[in-house]
Amino acid sequence: MSATLMRTAPVLRAAARASGAVKPMAMASTSFVRGKATLPDLSYDYGALEPHISGKIMELHHKKHHQTYVTGLNSALETIGEAESKGDFTKAASVAPLLNFHGGGHLNHSLFWENLAPASRDGGGEPSGSLKKAIGEDFGSFDTLRKQMNTALAGIQGSGWAWLVKDKQSGTLGVVTRANQDPVTGNFVPLLGIDAWEHAYYLQYENRKAEYFEAIWNVVNWKTVASRFDKS
Amino acid sequence: MVNFGNVLQGYLAATQQMLSGDQLNNTKMAITTYTLPTLPYAYDALEPYISREIMTLHHEKHHQAYVTNLNAALQAHVAAVTAGDIASQIALQASIKFNGGGHINHSLFWLNLSPSDAPETKPDAAPSLQTEIEKTWGTLDAFKKAFSATLLALQGSGWGWLVKEGASLRIITTKDQDPVVGGEIPVLGVDMWEHAYYLQYLNGKAAYVENIWNVINWKTAEERFLGTGESILEAPNGSI
Numbered sequence: 001m002s003a004t005l006m007r008t009a010p011v012l013r014a015a016a017r018a019s020g021a022v023k024p025m026a027m028a029s030t031s032f033v034r035g036k037a038t039l040p041d042l043s044y045d046y047g048a049l050e051p052h053i054s055g056k057i058m059e060l061h062h063k064k065h066h067q068t069y070v071t072g073l074n075s076a077l078e079t080i081g082e083a084e085s086k087g088d089f090t091k092a093a094s095v096a097p098l099l100n101f102h103g104g105g106h107l108n109h110s111l112f113w114e115n116l117a118p119a120s121r122d123g124g125g126e127p128s129g130s131l132k133k134a135i136g137e138d139f140g141s142f143d144t145l146r147k148q149m150n151t152a153l154a155g156i157q158g159s160g161w162a163w164l165v166k167d168k169q170s171g172t173l174g175v176v177t178r179a180n181q182d183p184v185t186g187n188f189v190p191l192l193g194i195d196a197w198e199h200a201y202y203l204q205y206e207n208r209k210a211e212y213f214e215a216i217w218n219v220v221n222w223k224t225v226a227s228r229f230d231k232s
Numbered sequence: 233m234v235n236f237g238n239v240l241q242g243y244l245a246a247t248q249q250m251l252s253g254d255q256l257n258n259t260k261m262a263i264t265t266y267t268l269p270t271l272p273y274a275y276d277a278l279e280p281y282i283s284r285e286i287m288t289l290h291h292e293k294h295h296q297a298y299v300t301n302l303n304a305a306l307q308a309h310v311a312a313v314t315a316g317d318i319a320s321q322i323a324l325q326a327s328i329k330f331n332g333g334g335h336i337n338h339s340l341f342w343l344n345l346s347p348s349d350a351p352e353t354k355p356d357a358a359p360s361l362q363t364e365i366e367k368t369w370g371t372l373d374a375f376k377k378a379f380s381a382t383l384l385a386l387q388g389s390g391w392g393w394l395v396k397e398g399a400s401l402r403i404i405t406t407k408d409q410d411p412v413v414g415g416e417i418p419v420l421g422v423d424m425w426e427h428a429y430y431l432q433y434l435n436g437k438a439a440y441v442e443n444i445w446n447v448i449n450w451k452t453a454e455e456r457f458l459g460t461g462e463s464i465l466e467a468p469n470g471s472i
């Protein structure tokens with residue numbers, strides 16, 4: 001995980017505690033000592049994923065869309081902090097949908113940028129090592145995994161994400177989708193995320209989203225995915 | 233009156249009727265095939281507020297896909313009913329709702345838009361509706377502000393609607409392609425999917441929302457409000 005995510009995760013936990021909290025003022029002084037979420041830098045240039053994802057898409061997606069989630073997350077956290085300091089837990093709880101949306105948007109995009117890489121560097125190809133073995137066991141083959149992901153992506157009705165995940169309890173891999181910016185939580189560890197919002201492809205692929213879902217495999221960073229798998 | 237629930241209701245009624253018959257497996261159910269409605273204006277007619285390119289893709293590709301997929305889902309549903317395959321029937325509900333909703337929503341949307349220089353885009357074209365809006369929100373501007381704020385607060389894909397419920401007006405949103413169903417009558421709908429504005433406005437959806445007021449067809453809104461318009465789903469030309 002990036003430094004940015006490390007900074008953000010405790011914030012989310014604190015906020016979750018706060019919005020569900022019934023304990024009075026004593027908490028307020030301790031829970032909201034925190035840093036702000038910030039937009040992470042990309043480890044490659046905006047144009048580096050071309051021709052599979054255009055530089056213009058990458059720039060808008062990172063600089064504008066992701067930034068909006070970061071700003072929205074910080075503003076939601078601020079509202080929660082203020083409400084909590086006044087003991088107004090109803091108000092704090094009412095911010096939960098915004099926290100989920102913007103916090104999820106920040107987490108999802110942070111994971112997304114890192115599980116992509118230029119085709120000339122770590123992008124594309126096939127997974128190797130323990131991840132390859134697990135994919136073989138749980139999907140039959142890499143090709144089946146790809147097909148399942150693409151079917152899941154195509155089946156999203158509206159905005160959302162598809163994820164390759166590892167179930168913490170069983171240790172098995174699976175494909176799940178999430179609506180809008182709902183993050184992958186609970187039993188699942190997100191390994192590979194693909195953004196299926198229209199803003200992720202529209203300028204280049206317009207309504208032909210199946211072409212985007214095909215092309216993105218050329219820039220999947222399997223090193224990142226494998227390291228998430230190994231650490232989980 | 234805009235009877236937008238008919239796609240689903242009519243179909244479910246037909247399904248039920250079929251299920252109640254003894255000759256279930258011998259009955260051949262005729263189902264309506266839906267077609268893409270023609271726009272009442274040219275693709276570039278909403279410029280500069282909505283570009284020709286957006287309108288072309290939105291109508292020819294996106295709306296067409298909902299129509300195609302709705303027909304396919306209904307076809308598959310008939311086959312599942314005929315086969316007595318309840319699991320498949322249930323599995324198809326989501327697709328019928330999504331694509332049927334997409335077809336209904338876009339059909340309503342095209343008709344509540346109009347070239348900005350047409351008299352229909354003046355709020356005066358909706359005298360009764362305007363009176364009711366002023367009763368509810370104080371002024372037309374206050375309504376526009378409230379409606380715009382609702383559109384911008386939508387998380388993910390969806391629609392914003394001015395609806396009439398009983399005698400009163402309300403602003404609601406529906407997610408993805410959920411249609412307005414139940415007791416509410418859609419008076420105005422605005423598509424907030426990114427495909428509705430992205431090629432022109434990019435991430436600047438606030439500008440899209442601000443500009444769309446220039447191409448709102450108030451005459452259509454008035455007819456829907458008064459219930460004097462023709463149902464989009466019972467159009468004589470069978471366009472929907």
Ligand SMILES: [Fe+2]
Pocket residue numbers: 061065109195197199200
């Ligand atoms: Fe995105």
Ligand SMILES: [Fe+2]
Pocket residue numbers: 290294338423425427428
């Ligand atoms: Fe649309």
